[in-house]
Amino acid sequence: MNLLLKLALLAAASGAMVGTYAATATQTFGVKLVVQESCSIGTTPTDVDFGTHTRQTTAVNTDAAGSLSINCSSGTPYTIALNGGLNATASTRQMLSGANVAAYVLYQDSARATPWGNGTTFGTTVSGTGTGAAVATPVYGRLTSLNFPAGTYSDTVTATVTY
Numbered sequence: 261m262n263l264l265l266k267l268a269l270l271a272a273a274s275g276a277m278v279g280t281y282a283a284t285a286t287q288t289f290g291v292k293l294v295v296q297e298s299c300s301i302g303t304t305p306t307d308v309d310f311g312t313h314t315r316q317t318t319a320v321n322t323d324a325a326g327s328l329s330i331n332c333s334s335g336t337p338y339t340i341a342l343n344g345g346l347n348a349t350a351s352t353r354q355m356l357s358g359a360n361v362a363a364y365v366l367y368q369d370s371a372r373a374t375p376w377g378n379g380t381t382f383g384t385t386v387s388g389t390g391t392g393a394a395v396a397t398p399v400y401g402r403l404t405s406l407n408f409p410a411g412t413y414s415d416t417v418t419a420t421v422t423y
Contacts, residue, residue: 297336299423302329302394308366308401315406322403323372328419330397332390338423339385340397341378342366345415353382357411366417367400
């Protein structure tokens, strides 16, 4: 047999033998993703500061505004509740200066038409849908009188975001 033919037959036979012994193995694996909604309230709210005034015996509205920074993941529905503060009675928020009391109301809107509370006391909650970025949420306050003894009045209100 000619050498070229022998080499061709040998190459064909060795290729067939390699194909005969070839095998495969498979395994499956998972691919997963967990998406969670999230919300936070910024750590530096702007206080509702009514400022400094002289005592007035006639009724007068004194307004002020502050702000909360709410950051919820995009598309996340949320509500913001405000508690009564540290010095509230069953139906009135109050700032204290020693034993002296100054009543006030917090509102959701600049017209001061919708009181802001926890949904059962002091008013309704504020609702929104997250954008994925921090959103400034104003808090409007009103005093209906400045007929209080001289002093520095204060209260602390807690905001809670539920999502």
